[in-house]
Amino acid sequence: MSSKFFESLSSSAGGEDTGVGEDEFLARSLASTVWSVELRTQNPASLQVQSRRGEVVAPPQWHSVAMKEDREERPWADLNAEVLAEIFDLLSFEERLTVLPLVCKDWREASLYPASWRNVDLKPWITREVGPVRFRASARELNMDRLVRFVVDRSCGNLRQLHTRFCTGEALDYLAEKCPQLTVLSLCDCGMVQDESAVRLAERCKKIEELDLSDCYEVSSKSIAAFGSKCPQLRHFTRRMVNWNMYKESPPRPRGDMDAFAIAKSMASLKHLDLTSMFSLTDAGLIRIANSCKDLETLDISGCFKVSLAARDLLEIPQ
Known part of the structure; x- marks a missing residue:
């Protein structure tokens, strides 16, 4: 399923028509997955015999997958x-x-x-499916917008929690338009998301309580300030910058202290803050956060090598 399914998703980047309808798109996934599960449940020795006989040659077509229903009384029938x-x-x-x-x-x-689609975590699936191609493609070329749109449509706008990766501004615009009830949003490795879309999302989705903008290098302190001011219930914010080496063709601009100043000014009610590998964060930004965010219960600054030991000692941060 990996390559064909991923290609059908990623081919939608740039707004191009893939020529594959949603029904056919899902049918391919279902057929391929069912075939894979059937193979995994069989004895390896019998598979070798079947392969030599030419019996295991291709996944079944969608129309051949029978929808079997147990006619006996089921414990969940009521x-x-x-x-x-x-x-x-x-x-x-x-x-x-x-x-x-x-x-x-x-x-x-x-x-x-x-x-059935109010809380969706796409990250495990994306991580597994993208794994083989991740190092053959720029992070900017990976696009999961179609997958996000599918989940939003299935939820009929009732999406509450979404965890995803490799999206563009178009996916954020769709979320902003359709999902005003969002409370948890994780956007990781979204190298093509820019401030315009992020700010628009913050203005439309004001119920966000947990936000993750890790490795979103085109999202600046402007967006952070927008989420802080427009989402008064925001309590968890994650801004991990651990994959910056994926952007060698366009190195991210260092702005750790600018992000820290925006957090201190607009997110004073935070309880949990993760700034792992915020490589340009200095003592000035850290102290500003400490002075403003009085309700902080956890603060992770692992990999922030420009923060001095003196500042950590001053704030009583474990080494």
């Missing part, structure tokens, strides 16, 4: 679709997309309920 949707919302993205629809008709219907 649960209505709304309750099932609440349970399904706890499962992984891939399980909701490729497993639940194949169990039975009731589960398929429940998996399509917006309540």
Whole structure:
């Protein structure tokens, strides 16, 4: 599934028409995933025999995947679709997309309920699928906008939590337009997201409580200030800069203290702050945060080598 599914996603970068409809797009994923699961559950020795006989040659087509339903009484038979949707919302993205629809008709219907898509973590799937190509492509070329749009549409705008990577400003604009109820948003490695889209998102999604802008190098202190002022319930902020070496073709501009000043000015109610590898953060920025964010319970400045030991001692930060 890895290469074909990822290619169908990444080909949408730049607004180009891929020529693949949503139904066909999902069908390819389901067929390929079902085939992979079937192979993993078989005995390796029997697979070798089947391969020599020419029996294991290709994944089944979507129309050949039977939707089998157990006719016997099921322990969850009395649960209505709304309750099932609440349970399904706890499962992984891939399980909701490729497993639940194949169990039975009731589960398929429940998996399509917006309540099944209120909390979505795309990062494990993206990390696994992108892994083989990540070091063959610039981080700026990876694009998961189509995947984000799919999740937003499935939730019918009821998305509450989203964790994703490799998005552009178009995905943020879509979130801002469709998902005003967002409370948790994690955007990592989004090298093409710029302030314009980030500020627009902050203005539309004012209920955000947890925000992660790690490795978003085109997002500046302007966006940080916007989230701080527009999202009064913001309590968790993460700004880890650990993958800057992926941007060798366009090194990120050092602005650790500028980000720190914006945090101190607009996010005084923070309880948890992570600035891991904020390589240009100095004592001045750290002290400004300490003086303004009085409610901080955790502060991570691992890898901030420009922060002196004296400043750490002054603020009683463990070495």
